[in-house]
Amino acid sequence: MINKSLKQLGEMLQTKQISSVELTQTYLDRIAQLNPEMNAFITVDPDKSLAQAKQADAMIATGKTTALTGIPIAQKDIFVAQGWRTTCASKMLENFIGPYDATVIQQFNQAGAVNLGKTNMDEFAMGSSNETSYFGKVQNPWDRSRVPGGSSGGSAAAVAARLCAAATGTDTGGSIRQPASLCGLSGLKPTYGLASRYGMIAFASSLDQAGPMARSCEDMALMMNVMVGYDERDSTSLNHPKEDYTRELGKPLNGLKIGLPKEYFSEGLDNNVATIVQAAIDEYRKLGAEIVDISLPNTRLSIPVYYVLAPAEASSNLSRYDGVRYGHRAKQYGDLMDMYCKTRAEGFGAEVKRRILIGTYVLSAGYYDAYYLQAQKIRRLIAQDFENAFKQCDVIMGPTAPSTAFKIGEKADDPISMYLQDIYTIAVNLAGLPGMSVPAGFSNNLPVGLQIIGNYFDEARMLNVGHAYQQVTDWHNRMPEGIA
Amino acid sequence: MSLNSQDIKRIAHLARIEVNDDEAQATLNKLTGIMALIEEMQAVNTEGIAPMSHSQDVTQRLREDQVTETNQRELYQSIAPSVEDGLYLVPKVIE
Numbered sequence: 001m002i003n004k005s006l007k008q009l010g011e012m013l014q015t016k017q018i019s020s021v022e023l024t025q026t027y028l029d030r031i032a033q034l035n036p037e038m039n040a041f042i043t044v045d046p047d048k049s050l051a052q053a054k055q056a057d058a059m060i061a062t063g064k065t066t067a068l069t070g071i072p073i074a075q076k077d078i079f080v081a082q083g084w085r086t087t088c089a090s091k092m093l094e095n096f097i098g099p100y101d102a103t104v105i106q107q108f109n110q111a112g113a114v115n116l117g118k119t120n121m122d123e124f125a126m127g128s129s130n131e132t133s134y135f136g137k138v139q140n141p142w143d144r145s146r147v148p149g150g151s152s153g154g155s156a157a158a159v160a161a162r163l164c165a166a167a168t169g170t171d172t173g174g175s176i177r178q179p180a181s182l183c184g185l186s187g188l189k190p191t192y193g194l195a196s197r198y199g200m201i202a203f204a205s206s207l208d209q210a211g212p213m214a215r216s217c218e219d220m221a222l223m224m225n226v227m228v229g230y231d232e233r234d235s236t237s238l239n240h241p242k243e244d245y246t247r248e249l250g251k252p253l254n255g256l257k258i259g260l261p262k263e264y265f266s267e268g269l270d271n272n273v274a275t276i277v278q279a280a281i282d283e284y285r286k287l288g289a290e291i292v293d294i295s296l297p298n299t300r301l302s303i304p305v306y307y308v309l310a311p312a313e314a315s316s317n318l319s320r321y322d323g324v325r326y327g328h329r330a331k332q333y334g335d336l337m338d339m340y341c342k343t344r345a346e347g348f349g350a351e352v353k354r355r356i357l358i359g360t361y362v363l364s365a366g367y368y369d370a371y372y373l374q375a376q377k378i379r380r381l382i383a384q385d386f387e388n389a390f391k392q393c394d395v396i397m398g399p400t401a402p403s404t405a406f407k408i409g410e411k412a413d414d415p416i417s418m419y420l421q422d423i424y425t426i427a428v429n430l431a432g433l434p435g436m437s438v439p440a441g442f443s444n445n446l447p448v449g450l451q452i453i454g455n456y457f458d459e460a461r462m463l464n465v466g467h468a469y470q471q472v473t474d475w476h477n478r479m480p481e482g483i484a
Numbered sequence: 485m486s487l488n489s490q491d492i493k494r495i496a497h498l499a500r501i502e503v504n505d506d507e508a509q510a511t512l513n514k515l516t517g518i519m520a521l522i523e524e525m526q527a528v529n530t531e532g533i534a535p536m537s538h539s540q541d542v543t544q545r546l547r548e549d550q551v552t553e554t555n556q557r558e559l560y561q562s563i564a565p566s567v568e569d570g571l572y573l574v575p576k577v578i579e
Contacts, residue, residue: 099559192539206537235544304522315499322500324572329565336575341502353501354514357492360499362522374525376535381528383536416517432539456539 001026002162003479006071006219009165013060013070020056020070023165024049024114027072031117031163034483038139040148040157042077043085044117052114059112067222069112074164076155077118078125079210080199081105084115088201089123089133092321092328092347102199103231104168104210111226116164120154123349124318125175125203127151128421131412132351139408140183141480142446146405149179149421155213156183161483166214166223170200172207173306174401174425177437180213181400181449184439186466186476187213188220191456192432193238196231204313205236207306207429216476217438217466221245224459240457248464254288256465259393263299264424270403272443277399280440280450280469284397287468292393296385301378302427303419308362308375309430314352315359321347354415383431390455395465399424400437400449424451434459438466439475447475487512487519 001023004012012018028046035041049072056070080086080098082105087093101109108115122132130138130153138153140146141161148157152169156179159167169176171189180187188211195210202208212223224245231237260281265274281291323329323343330342348356362371389396401421411418428435433453440450450469454462470476489508492515496503503511557570566573 095563097563099556099563193542232545232547236538236542238540238542301525301528304524307518308522308525319500323565324574325560326563327565333575336577337500338502339575340500341497344500345502348501354511354518356499356501357495357511358515358518358522361487361491361495364495364498370526371522373535374528374530376537377530377533378525378528380533380536381530383539415514416521419518419521 002030003477005216006068006165006214006222009071010067010069014065016060020053020060020114021050023070024053024072024116027116027164034161034163037144038141038157038161039136040120040138040154040161040163041074041117042087042089042120042135042154045084048083049114049116056112056114066111066226068108068226070114071165072114072116073108074116074119074155074158074167075105076121076152076168076170078121078170078201079105079168080201081115081118084118086118087135088125089121089135090347090349090352091134094134094328096326100199103196103233104200104227107226107229113226119152119158119167122151122153123352124201124314125151125170125172126314126351126355128174128178128418129406129411130154131408132349134349137408140405141483142184143405145407146446147182147408149182149401149405151175152213153179156180156185156187159183159185159213159215160480162479166212166219168210168227169213170208170210171429172204172310173429174422176211176213177425177435177449177451178401178421180437182405182447184447184475184478185213185215186217186220186436186438187211188224188436188459188463189428189434190224190228190459191434193236194228194240196229196234196237198231198233202317204310205317206313207310209429216470217463218246218249221249221463224463243460245460245463248460249467251464252288253284253465253468256289256395257292257393258284258289259292259294259389259396261294261296261299261389261396261398263296264398268402268420268423269399270443273399273403273448276441276443276448277450281397283469283472287472294389294392294396296389296427298378298382298385299423299427302382302430303423305375305378305382305430306426307358307419308371309379311355311359312363312372313359315356315363318352318356351415379430382427386431386433395462396453398451400451404443404446404448428453432456434462436462436466438469441475487515
């Protein structure tokens with residue numbers, strides 16, 4: 001059961017071989033068994049999930065269903081869900097009960113999917129290892145002494161350990177793709193503006209984007225059909241026509257032009273990871289693709305640009321946590337200023353504070369032009385790199401992350417080494433392009449991800465490019481030991 | 485641009501985050517490396533390049549000035565740290 005695809009589960013539900021209540025209970029039992037150690041979920045609420053499952057079964061009985069009706073999906077704890085505790089993995093929101101539904105949550109609810117619980121993450125999505133969560137570290141199912149990646153680490157661990165049928169994530173600089181790579185699953189960050197940010201707790205608004213995390217590209221295509229769409233409640237939502245993201249699945253790849261950026265195969269890349277990614281490219285050659293050498297010369301600059309823009313936007317977004325309308329408020333304080341300062345000192349963790357301080361500094365009087373404006377200009381140069389590259393190829397491929405999952409604690413005290421985890425993913429967010437990671441093999445029993453970057457709105461083709469590979473390989477079907 | 489721990493305290497105050505001397509020093513140590521990384525941007529010639537804030541270069545939409553939300557004050561205040569008579573309570577700011 002736990003290894004069935006979303007399509008197979010959907011068929012079993014529709015033909016009543018299993019009920020949504022039974023399926024949901026199966027996953028809830030697995031969570032009860034494995035989560036105390038793995039810590040992939042912050043909040044599980046069996047009564048709520050089972051009530052939704054009952055509704056789904058009623059929908060199925062009347063024949064009014066969608067592809068995801070009755071399927072249990074884990075939601076990253078960054079999405080506000082009505083009546084659900086929504087923490088963003090921060091002490092600041094430890095007791096925050098969602099008063100409304102994020103658009104993404106609403107879309108899954110309308111499709112009849114079951115909310116299986118809220119997954120762990122780095123605090124306010126700031127991190128690449130899930131170690132900054134106020135609610136504790138998450139174990140990588142492939143090696144419990146290692147991190148699952150981040151910030152969507154709980155979602156990645158939950159999918160890899162079969163604690164849910166699929167999950168949602170968000171990606172500001174690699175937070176869907178890097179954990180997907182480290183946990184051996186498929187993850188897609190859509191074109192910026194496709195999935196609504198309404199009710200998705202803001203980190204860096206010009207970069208944040210929600211997307212699916214699942215075991216296969218076919219599963220992700222079904223989720224994309226549900227979670228993407230114009231939303232007037234999100235001021236940067238794109239009014240893009242509805243698409244069927246499954247429509248390209250199964251098309252041959254003959255003549256597909258794959259660009260390999262030389263900057264993605266240079267120093268800093270683990271040798272085993274490089275070999276595995278090259279082997280995946282060879283597989284694409286066999287599938288009829290043509291390989292083109294390309295260059296993305298400003299890749300190196302994406303890290304400094306990101307660490308100006310993202311903290312700057314975060315410092316502004318996180319100013320809303322002042323202890324007045326919701327969230328944590330310090331117990332002891334003097335005047336209003338003291339209340340703000342103590343509330344925020346207590347409510348935020350070290351990495352979040354660090355980024356707020358960087359953002360406050362680069363936006364402070366006299367520094368705006370040198371930092372924020374300069375970063376936005378270089379951002380355009382980075383986007384132009386991709387624009388030029390896509391004149392020569394259809395998709396770009398390379399590693400998702402420079403290495404496999406690292407040990408818990410290994411980089412926790414070294415922010416720069418942690419930031420370099422996202423060297424291959426950040427530029428995609430800066431350019432607003434869609435990016436995806438698919439499992440491409442193992443190095444010392446740890447998963448390695450292949451990154452596939454597409455042009456704007458090219459998700460349907462990218463999903464087919466990943467799907468074609470998943471028809472001739474079985475990396476995505478491998479299962480970690482000790483979770484059966 | 486090199487920072488000192490007084491700068492950290494000043495920035496922290498702008499950000500409304502209380503830091504003590506030890507925290508300021510620890511933060512300074514971490515931030516110095518990050519700021520050095522950021523400084524790499526200064527060597528790039530960006531003359532004539534327009535800043536980019538949205539990949540599709542969309543502009544903010546306008547809508548009719550109409551009420552679209554219903555009043556949910558009680559629901560929203562049910563999760564507030566301190567309220568009375570429908571008002572959010574904060575320390576006295578006006579004598």
